[in-house]
Structure formats: C-alpha cells, structure tokens
Amino acid sequence: MAKEKINNEQEQVEEKEVTETTAQEQNETAEQDAKSEKAEASKKDKKSKKEKPEDKIEALGKELQEIRDKHIRLQAEFDNYRKRTMREKMDLVKTGGETVIVNILPVIDDFERALMAFSEIDDKDPLKEGILLIYSKFQDFLKQNGIAEINALEKDFDTDLHEAVTKIPAPKEELKGKVVDVIQKGYLMNEKVIRFSKVVIGE
Missing domain, CATH: 2.30.22.10 (Head domain of nucleotide exchange factor GrpE)
Structure with missing residues (x-):
C-alpha cells in the first residue's frame, strides 16, 4: 500500500512537471509569436510610412486637377452668362421701344391718308402746312429710333x-x-x- 502511494505521488509529480513544461513551452511559443507579429507590424509601419507621402502627393495631385477642371468650367459658364446677358441687354436697347413704335405706326398711316386727301390743295394752305410739319417730325422721330x-x-x-x-x-x-x-x-x-x-x- 505504501509503495502504491509513493508511485501515485511520483506519477502526480511527473504529470505536474510535464504540465509545467508544456505550459512553459506554450508561453515561449506565444512570446515568439508575439515578437514575430510585432516585427511584422513594425515592418508594415515602416513600409506604410515610406508609401504615405507618395500616396498623399498622388491624392493631392488628383484633387488639384479636379479643382482646376471645376475652375475652368465655372469660368466658361460665367463667360457664357456674361455674353448672353450683354446680348440680351443690347436686344432690349434695340427693341425696347418696339411696342410704342408699333402703336404709333397707324397714326403715321392716318397722316399719309390725310396728305393724299390734301394733294389737290395748294401747298401754302396753312392746314396742309401744319399736317406736313407734324408728318415730317414723325418721320424724323422714326429715323432716330432706327425705323x-x-x-x-x-x-x-x-x-x-x-x-x-x-x-x-x-x-x-x-x-x-x-x-x-x-x-x-x-x-x-x-x-x-x-x-x-x-x-x-x-x-
């Protein structure tokens, strides 16, 4: 019985030693893995640090190109807008009084009919002279307005x-x-x- 007890204790000690050895080996392996991971991470960091400025330059270059394109487009749009507004303004100046002139034209027609009716009357007749004077003023007004x-x-x-x-x-x-x-x-x-x-x- 005593021998069996000793054997059991011896086996337990051996098992304990094996367990401790295994745990120690596992710890060492874990430490080595952690070290290798750190080494790889540091390598990656160094690589990324080397690559980062180039990436930044490339990104900034693209951004600058986009800004330039936007600027050129905006400039072209503004130039077209300016030309269009100038053209519209000129058209307004040219044809601004068109409605008024068109409404005056029937009055000119009436004056011409009156002059035809007075064709047989002497030119020195005061009424005929008055109508001719008003008619000539209308004609001058039309010429001044590009009619x-x-x-x-x-x-x-x-x-x-x-x-x-x-x-x-x-x-x-x-x-x-x-x-x-x-x-x-x-x-x-x-x-x-x-x-x-x-x-x-x-x-």
Missing part, C-alpha cells in the same frame, strides 16, 4: 418682308410675281421686321 420703311412697290414678293393680301392680273409682263400695289406700308426696326407690308401681287 425704316420697307420699299415694296414693284419689288419681288418676299415672304420675309411682305404679306400678300390678294393677286391681280399684272398690268405689265415684267410685274408678274412682283408687288403691284401696297395696301399698308411695312417697317423695319434695326433690320428686324416690326410690321409686314400688306401687298397685292401681280400674276
């Missing part, structure tokens, strides 16, 4: 300038397809038609 009469009589019919009211047989062969009579005068304002000439075409 020009469309010369249509005996001209080729042009749909960009004339509006055909009717067709009649041409009094002469050479007047076929041309304007033989003007019912209402047309006008241009700075080369833009503000009223088409109402005409009669010869056929």
Whole structure:
C-alpha cells in the first residue's frame, strides 16, 4: 500500500512537471509569436510610412486637377452668362421701344391718308402746312429710333418682308410675281421686321 502511494505521488509529480513544461513551452511559443507579429507590424509601419507621402502627393495631385477642371468650367459658364446677358441687354436697347413704335405706326398711316386727301390743295394752305410739319417730325422721330420703311412697290414678293393680301392680273409682263400695289406700308426696326407690308401681287 505504501509503495502504491509513493508511485501515485511520483506519477502526480511527473504529470505536474510535464504540465509545467508544456505550459512553459506554450508561453515561449506565444512570446515568439508575439515578437514575430510585432516585427511584422513594425515592418508594415515602416513600409506604410515610406508609401504615405507618395500616396498623399498622388491624392493631392488628383484633387488639384479636379479643382482646376471645376475652375475652368465655372469660368466658361460665367463667360457664357456674361455674353448672353450683354446680348440680351443690347436686344432690349434695340427693341425696347418696339411696342410704342408699333402703336404709333397707324397714326403715321392716318397722316399719309390725310396728305393724299390734301394733294389737290395748294401747298401754302396753312392746314396742309401744319399736317406736313407734324408728318415730317414723325418721320424724323422714326429715323432716330432706327425705323425704316420697307420699299415694296414693284419689288419681288418676299415672304420675309411682305404679306400678300390678294393677286391681280399684272398690268405689265415684267410685274408678274412682283408687288403691284401696297395696301399698308411695312417697317423695319434695326433690320428686324416690326410690321409686314400688306401687298397685292401681280400674276
């Protein structure tokens, strides 16, 4: 019994020693693994430190290129906007009084009809003189505002300038397809038609 007890104790001691040895070996292995991991991490850090400035330069280069592109686009957009607004402003200046002028044109027509009615009256007649004076002032006003009469009589019919009211047989062969009579005068304002000439075409 005593021998068995001793043997058991001896076995327990041996097992304990084996366990301690195994634990120690495991600790040593763990320490070695930790050291190797630290070494690898430090290598990676060194590599990343070496690579970082290059990456930063590349990223900054890309960012600078994007900013340049944005700047060029914005500059082009602003330039187009400036040109467009200038053009619109010029058009407004040119055609700003178009509505007023168009409304005055019927008054000019009435003056011309009155002058036709006074054609048989002596030029020294005070009434005729007064109408001629007012008519000439209207004509000056139209010229100052860039208004020009469309010369249509005996001209080729042009749909960009004339509006055909009717067709009649041409009094002469050479007047076929041309304007033989003007019912209402047309006008241009700075080369833009503000009223088409109402005409009669010869056929």
